[in-house]
Amino acid sequence: MIIPFTKMHGLGNDFIIIEDFSKKPSLGKEVIKKMSSRQFGIGCDQLLIIKEFEDTEAFVEMYNSNGSITGACGNGIRCIASHLMEKDNHERVFIRTIKDKLECWQENENISVNMGKPKFEPNMIPLAKDIKENKFELEGYMVNCVSFGNPHGVIFFDSIKELEEINILDFGPRLEKNPVFLEGANIEFAAVLSDGSIRMRVWERGAGITLACGTGACATLVVANKLKKSSRKNKIVLDGGDLTVNWLKNNDVIMTGSVEKVFDGQFYVK
Numbered sequence: 001m002i003i004p005f006t007k008m009h010g011l012g013n014d015f016i017i018i019e020d021f022s023k024k025p026s027l028g029k030e031v032i033k034k035m036s037s038r039q040f041g042i043g044c045d046q047l048l049i050i051k052e053f054e055d056t057e058a059f060v061e062m063y064n065s066n067g068s069i070t071g072a073c074g075n076g077i078r079c080i081a082s083h084l085m086e087k088d089n090h091e092r093v094f095i096r097t098i099k100d101k102l103e104c105w106q107e108n109e110n111i112s113v114n115m116g117k118p119k120f121e122p123n124m125i126p127l128a129k130d131i132k133e134n135k136f137e138l139e140g141y142m143v144n145c146v147s148f149g150n151p152h153g154v155i156f157f158d159s160i161k162e163l164e165e166i167n168i169l170d171f172g173p174r175l176e177k178n179p180v181f182l183e184g185a186n187i188e189f190a191a192v193l194s195d196g197s198i199r200m201r202v203w204e205r206g207a208g209i210t211l212a213c214g215t216g217a218c219a220t221l222v223v224a225n226k227l228k229k230s231s232r233k234n235k236i237v238l239d240g241g242d243l244t245v246n247w248l249k250n251n252d253v254i255m256t257g258s259v260e261k262v263f264d265g266q267f268y269v270k
Helices: 029-036 073-089 158-166 168-176 215-227
Strands: 003-012 013-019 046-052 057-064 092-096 101-109 110-114 135-138 141-147 150-154 186-192 198-204 233-238 241-247 253-257 260-268
Touching: 013 073, 029 046, 029 057, 046 073, 057 073, 057 253, 073 092, 073 110, 073 215, 073 253, 101 233, 141 168, 150 168, 150 215, 158 186, 158 198, 168 186, 186 215, 186 241, 198 215, 198 253, 215 241, 215 253
Parallel strands: 013 046, 057 092, 150 186, 198 233
Antiparallel strands: 003 013, 003 260, 046 057, 092 101, 101 110, 110 253, 135 141, 141 150, 186 198, 233 241, 241 253
């Protein structure tokens, strides 16, 4: 079997994009893991399958590099939007996932997506039933939780020095898999920089350390605003580049940043 694909990235957060309008069952978990492997396949943080595309609306299945399903991927959505808008000469498109329907458009050289409204209720994140607040201490850190179609735990440090010294390879997986998170969680480590922008590092559920996380940037911005560390619009500085996140008065969150097509190719499955 030959699988055509497009490789794209948003700030180094990279994706395999597959168009499959045949209504066939999705690729098996082992194939997804092999394609996502940087040693045995193409390599990516997430694999995205466009299952439907009519007029300006697409339905997309999203998988982490370990083969698990994810309900949201902000940078991946922006990459798919750019791919479809360029392909069919659209000014904006709507991307449906198993969780949401998101509007995307081009803004100068960047791609924007309306990520919808953050969910702070513990049962919507979801957290363990005995957790009544979305803010609590975990392994010595104060974790602020929110969902953008996938669960996030945001930790703010008092200084950039503390942030850069944290061992994400140690704490990331431990926090991700803590039983308090019923579906695991993306863990964001953040600090406010001297210019007021926010530096963020991330451990992604099912993918590990990545250079950028769109939903994580959105989660970090809304938590920062809740903690009175930021206005409702700010620059999030990630390992792979910068995203602008704007929490509108109607509570929708707009994320804007660059995307880039890397190459087209074919993957061979025996």
